[in-house]
Amino acid sequence: MTRDLPDIPPASAFFFDFDGTLAEIASRPDLVSVEQEVRDVLQALALKYDGAVAIVTGRPLEAVDGFMAPIRLATAAEHGSIRRDSMGVVHFDEGNAEAVAAAHATLGPFVAAHPGLLLERKRSSIALHYRQRPELAKSCEEEVQEVVAKNPGLVILPGKMVFELKPKGVDKGEAVRSFLSEAPFKDRTPIFVGDDVTDEHAFEVVNSLGGLSVKIDDGNTLAHFRADRKGLIAWLFQLVARDQK
Ligand SMILES: [Mg+2]
Structure with a gap:
């Protein structure tokens, strides 16, 4: 308590x-x-x-x-x-600006195909919000895992109804x-x-x-x-x- x-x-x-x-x-x-x-x-x-x-x-x-x-x-x-x-x-x-840009390019079509998801592009990180589509948590997770597999300079930060991708370190x-x-x-x-x-x-x-x-x-x-x-x-x-x- x-x-x-x-x-x-x-x-x-x-x-x-x-x-x-x-x-x-x-x-x-x-x-x-x-x-x-x-x-x-x-x-x-x-x-x-x-x-x-x-x-x-x-x-x-x-x-x-x-x-x-x-x-x-x-x-x-x-x-x-x-x-x-x-x-x-x-x-x-600036970390891994190229990797962040690549992640954005990959996640863009996924988000476009699933109304309610929100992709937040920041200067050196990216956030995939699924608060309005909580049933898509698993798909979102798989999607960001795939992105990180292709861009090892990035890591996943799971948050509340959001997966963030940011440079390691x-x-x-x-x-x-x-x-x-x-x-x-x-x-x-x-x-x-x-x-x-x-x-x-x-x-x-x-x-x-x-x-x-x-x-x-x-x-x-x-x-x-x-x-x-x-x-x-x-x-x-x-x-x-x-x-x-
Ligand atoms: Mg907080």
Whole structure:
């Protein structure tokens, strides 16, 4: 059962997954929205913790910025292959662009033949969404396995009603490490909050560094704590409201 979210060191750094964590999952990825209280609490957290607040997501950078507007946080997008640091500098890891393009070319006709499936082309990864055709999970899986067999530079990341294909060696754990190597995240205790399989890499890294890992909702996890979104937001407001460091 849930352990209460704990108190944290004054010098903490926060990392949040986006879908299912900061935003409720919607029937289509473009339909999510972020509650105003989430923006408010993130802004207050960033103020209180010297800007050490980042989003770590599989989404493209522009998509997250669009949902979060008007606030703009440090963000690792596409699982970390694109990363905007706290100074606003964007770091690219083009990874395996050709393999991603080949995967897109193969999956395009499959998606076109199955209405309701959605292929999301990102800069250095690709996502096959089947939320509206859950009965096609197995076919989708076989299709992405075939793509990876032909493009060994890619790996499959299964998520909630989605299979993502991304270059090997890119994951949310590495994204967290990159942030932690630079100001204002450096030398702080990392806290990672996420809800999906792809967040496990980050939980592992944060646990190994003596940080705090929080899993939203159910599912097997390496995270040490669990919460639901409501509990998470309430906890963040408490952290913001408590006495200054
Ligand atoms: Mg998520």
